[in-house]
Amino acid sequence: MRLSQLLFSCLLLLVLPSALQCATLEANYLRCEYLVNPLAIEKASPSLSWEVAANSRAAVQTAYQIIVASTPEGLSQNQGDLWDSGKTPTNRTNQIHYAGEGLTARQDCYWKVRVWDENGAVSDWSESAYWRMGLLASSDWQAHWIGFDNRRLNKNKEFQLPPSPYFRKTWTAKGKIKRAVLYSTALGLYEARINGQKVGKDYFAPGWTDYNKRVYYQTYEVTQMLHSGDNAMGFILANGWYAGYTGYAVLVRHPQTYAFYGEIPVLKAQLEIEYENGEQEWISSDSDWKVNTGPILEADLLMGESYDARLAFDKWDEADYDDTAWKVCRKMVGAMGKVEASPGVPVQVVEEIEPIAITEPEKEKYIFNLGTNMAGIVQLRVKGKAGTKIQLRYGEMLHPDGRLMTENLRKARAIDTYILRGDEAGETWIPKFTYHGFQYVEISGLSERPEKGMITGLVLSSLTPQAGHFESGNKMINQLYTNIVRTQKANYLDVPTDCPQRDERMGWTGDAQIYMRTATYNTDIAAFHRKWLVDLNDAQFGNGAYPNFAPLAFHRPNTMYSPGWMDAGIICTYNIFKVYNDVDIVQQFYANMQHQLELYQTKSSDSLLPDGAFDEVNPQGGYGDWLNQDKTPTSKMLMANIYWLFDLRLMAEMAEAIGEKEDAKDYQIAYRKVQEAFLEKYMGGDGRLKENTQTACAMALDLDVLPPSYKTTVAKQLLQLLETNKGYLTAGFLGAKHLLPALSNAGYQKEALELFTKKGFPSWLYEVVNGATSIWERWDSYTIENGFGGEQNAGMNSFSHYAFGAVAEWMFRHLAGIDMLDSGYRKIMIHPEPNATLGPVSASYHSINGEIKSAWSLKGEHLQLEVTIPANTTAQIWIPAEGKDLVKEGNLPLSKVEGISKQEMIGHYLVLEVGSGQYRFTSMGVGKSLPAVKAP
Ligand code: BGC
Numbered sequence: 001m002r003l004s005q006l007l008f009s010c011l012l013l014l015v016l017p018s019a020l021q022c023a024t025l026e027a028n029y030l031r032c033e034y035l036v037n038p039l040a041i042e043k044a045s046p047s048l049s050w051e052v053a054a055n056s057r058a059a060v061q062t063a064y065q066i067i068v069a070s071t072p073e074g075l076s077q078n079q080g081d082l083w084d085s086g087k088t089p090t091n092r093t094n095q096i097h098y099a100g101e102g103l104t105a106r107q108d109c110y111w112k113v114r115v116w117d118e119n120g121a122v123s124d125w126s127e128s129a130y131w132r133m134g135l136l137a138s139s140d141w142q143a144h145w146i147g148f149d150n151r152r153l154n155k156n157k158e159f160q161l162p163p164s165p166y167f168r169k170t171w172t173a174k175g176k177i178k179r180a181v182l183y184s185t186a187l188g189l190y191e192a193r194i195n196g197q198k199v200g201k202d203y204f205a206p207g208w209t210d211y212n213k214r215v216y217y218q219t220y221e222v223t224q225m226l227h228s229g230d231n232a233m234g235f236i237l238a239n240g241w242y243a244g245y246t247g248y249a250v251l252v253r254h255p256q257t258y259a260f261y262g263e264i265p266v267l268k269a270q271l272e273i274e275y276e277n278g279e280q281e282w283i284s285s286d287s288d289w290k291v292n293t294g295p296i297l298e299a300d301l302l303m304g305e306s307y308d309a310r311l312a313f314d315k316w317d318e319a320d321y322d323d324t325a326w327k328v329c330r331k332m333v334g335a336m337g338k339v340e341a342s343p344g345v346p347v348q349v350v351e352e353i354e355p356i357a358i359t360e361p362e363k364e365k366y367i368f369n370l371g372t373n374m375a376g377i378v379q380l381r382v383k384g385k386a387g388t389k390i391q392l393r394y395g396e397m398l399h400p401d402g403r404l405m406t407e408n409l410r411k412a413r414a415i416d417t418y419i420l421r422g423d424e425a426g427e428t429w430i431p432k433f434t435y436h437g438f439q440y441v442e443i444s445g446l447s448e449r450p451e452k453g454m455i456t457g458l459v460l461s462s463l464t465p466q467a468g469h470f471e472s473g474n475k476m477i478n479q480l481y482t483n484i485v486r487t488q489k490a491n492y493l494d495v496p497t498d499c500p501q502r503d504e505r506m507g508w509t510g511d512a513q514i515y516m517r518t519a520t521y522n523t524d525i526a527a528f529h530r531k532w533l534v535d536l537n538d539a540q541f542g543n544g545a546y547p548n549f550a551p552l553a554f555h556r557p558n559t560m561y562s563p564g565w566m567d568a569g570i571i572c573t574y575n576i577f578k579v580y581n582d583v584d585i586v587q588q589f590y591a592n593m594q595h596q597l598e599l600y601q602t603k604s605s606d607s608l609l610p611d612g613a614f615d616e617v618n619p620q621g622g623y624g625d626w627l628n629q630d631k632t633p634t635s636k637m638l639m640a641n642i643y644w645l646f647d648l649r650l651m652a653e654m655a656e657a658i659g660e661k662e663d664a665k666d667y668q669i670a671y672r673k674v675q676e677a678f679l680e681k682y683m684g685g686d687g688r689l690k691e692n693t694q695t696a697c698a699m700a701l702d703l704d705v706l707p708p709s710y711k712t713t714v715a716k717q718l719l720q721l722l723e724t725n726k727g728y729l730t731a732g733f734l735g736a737k738h739l740l741p742a743l744s745n746a747g748y749q750k751e752a753l754e755l756f757t758k759k760g761f762p763s764w765l766y767e768v769v770n771g772a773t774s775i776w777e778r779w780d781s782y783t784i785e786n787g788f789g790g791e792q793n794a795g796m797n798s799f800s801h802y803a804f805g806a807v808a809e810w811m812f813r814h815l816a817g818i819d820m821l822d823s824g825y826r827k828i829m830i831h832p833e834p835n836a837t838l839g840p841v842s843a844s845y846h847s848i849n850g851e852i853k854s855a856w857s858l859k860g861e862h863l864q865l866e867v868t869i870p871a872n873t874t875a876q877i878w879i880p881a882e883g884k885d886l887v888k889e890g891n892l893p894l895s896k897v898e899g900i901s902k903q904e905m906i907g908h909y910l911v912l913e914v915g916s917g918q919y920r921f922t923s924m925g926v927g928k929s930l931p932a933v934k935a936p
Helices: 003-015 072-076 475-491 510-522 526-538 566-580 584-603 636-657 661-682 695-702 708-724 736-745 749-756 765-767 790-794 803-816
Strands: 025-032 046-054 065-071 108-116 131-133 165-172 177-187 189-194 214-223 230-238 265-277 280-284 290-293 296-300 304-308 337-339 345-354 357-362 365-382 390-395 417-418 427-428 436-445 456-460 468-471 818-820 827-830 841-847 850-859 862-869 874-880 888-889 900-906 907-914 917-923
Touching: 025 108, 025 131, 046 108, 046 850, 065 072, 072 108, 165 280, 177 566, 177 803, 189 337, 230 265, 280 390, 365 390, 365 475, 390 850, 436 456, 456 475, 456 803, 468 475, 468 510, 468 803, 475 510, 475 765, 475 803, 475 827, 510 526, 510 790, 510 803, 526 584, 566 584, 566 636, 584 636, 584 661, 636 661, 636 695, 695 708, 695 736, 708 736, 708 749, 736 803, 749 803, 803 818, 803 841, 803 850, 818 841, 818 900, 827 850, 827 862, 862 874, 907 917
Parallel strands: 214 337, 304 417, 827 874
Antiparallel strands: 025 046, 065 108, 108 131, 165 230, 165 290, 177 214, 177 265, 189 230, 265 280, 296 304, 345 456, 357 365, 365 427, 365 436, 365 456, 390 417, 390 436, 468 841, 818 827, 841 850, 850 862, 862 917, 874 907, 888 917, 900 907
């Protein structure tokens, strides 16, 4: 029911003589394991969540009732034959585990919830939601792994790029179809088709995992795609991450450069049909399926795709196609590991971009400019003679003479080829099994000058629902934020990758842990990151270290980890716990995380990691503050010790959250010991850090590893360091993220603002000044003076690298001031740092409890702050104020305002404790004491 309807029913109740009270709450956005109506859940007690909306302030859920029924009819009659939780007194709305009847494979679970408010009034039932159980045991699969050995059909002289096999199967429906569900997966990549149409909208299924340990299957409702009589199902396969080229293996002349998991892509599919008469029929992949190779001549994630339209088999995925010339399939050895339901979110086209210009810097090489950096593919529309070969090359930037810049792709060939069949009506092509990172597409092979309509950019990304919004009064800052979101989109592609263009595109763990909190503000990444945490734990080394990237396609045992990177196993798990109040994930990987900490312990001497503790890894000691600008960079071991301390603190909190109280105590004790040793070794007698670098100071402050008495001096040290560098940063990948929070937390808001609004090199806005539409790997990926940075930089020069975009965390937490005091945003903190430079700032964040908003603006000397706190949560709001009586809400003095339970002045802030609702505060006369710097 919508709120307007709710109000209407309340009015009705007023005039009806009834003992019923008016319900003020509404439960909505029901999800199971973070997904809306998922089709394959394998957990015996999946976790359920909803959000509560209210039409009054300080609304609280005091109880809930969940009903889970095996049929929609049962649910509509409120019969929870699977589970009726009964009225359960609690304000919890998420991480609630199903606790009903045992669930079997393919079990349909229809559910809804109602909630009670603080007056005991009960809401209406929510709209109904759904989940279905997956295939729980290997015996639920009848399908066999089938494949076709295409290796010898490779025609490429330089690379192993065999043609894609096409599989097909026909059958006749036995009667009226009630329901059909397709379960499918591959080792490699696949596209499923039924009766001439693509099934679903996903790209790159089944995603990237450590295929030796597990592979995910997808589940599609396909009832509408089938019809009476004859039906056909088809699959196209490609090597993908399984058998194709991955990462920089070619570049470094790794003994193996492709086929890291296996050499031949294989398929497993099971279409389960339920007829109206109750009969069941399964169409399963088997040796009676037909196979052939056809128009897809090459298909590789890094190298690109080639398609010869003259070889296309028309209607090959329809029933009446004549496949007598096709071969029969072979049963193949399939996955070594488990076949599990995909827990993540699919990759799909999330945006379409039209070119803004075409240039011709070299004869008959046309460059289409899409206007922004992106990851994905293009749709090509062409008309021409049969056999015409069109080549598409991709680049992120242009050389000064207008030619495509491809040096930074290194060994990723990134070329697509289309050979026309000569259709007079024109022809359209979209590659299926490759993607590129680019802004420019160079097209050659055309007989005449093209029109812009020849291509459309199709942006591919994992479907992580938008959660955040950020806008300031400054265009450059807004551009920076847009660039951050765009770069996240380009790199949250099944795994959190470092970059989408060159021969890497791997789940680099350091980048992931630095950036992840920012990602949580931008989109809902719970399901996406929980999937990657499985990859990360699957890749953990025997000594406990988490690797430099996950999945770990190529192994160099015991040298592929580094402090700052391997800590991702603990930090990323903690982030999921913290942001979504998810203790399941902590339980799931607790032992693994402990193992990582044991490694630090083993390597330590007298409670500190000594110099040389990571000498076995490559580069020696680890990556340190990668890409820093320091003359003398921060020592790798200082950073390793800070990470160790940080991990210990996070582990203590997580242990507490899952009830491991003894462990929590032990971690706290260990923390104090390491901290003592750290102070002894790294602090000078003057209270400053002996290592005089921005990164050392910023990390020590922001990761909170110093006792309070040290913080003031170290913050001053950081200020001095900035001053001596003309206010510019020197920090690298790991350090940069901590600079602004360290300054803000120490009360240096003006100085934080000064650093944030710098425009010269190196700074966040420097890229914006230089026309960036994304976040670059290096501050100097491109400089006016030095172009692309000369020889040594050309290869390590990604223009889509999110790590430095981690600044958005500070933008949300400090500029807009959206934060929390607990885990899972139940106790919210609104603590903006308004200033006379960047306003008005307006941000919102859709938390697991609903929408939080903080928007401030200056009206002359008065500050206005609009805040939204979702129902069933409370908040602490910090309003810069000259005094208690100088703040109003609406037009009322605070004492008259409903929803505010406490108010006190702390320094220059008035701190309020409030319940849910929308508030509009005015803080009179505070404008003159707010920091101001020159606007960028
Ligand atoms: C990646 C990074 C990564 C780094 C390790 C690079 O090649 O692109 O982002 O963290 O290696 O230092």
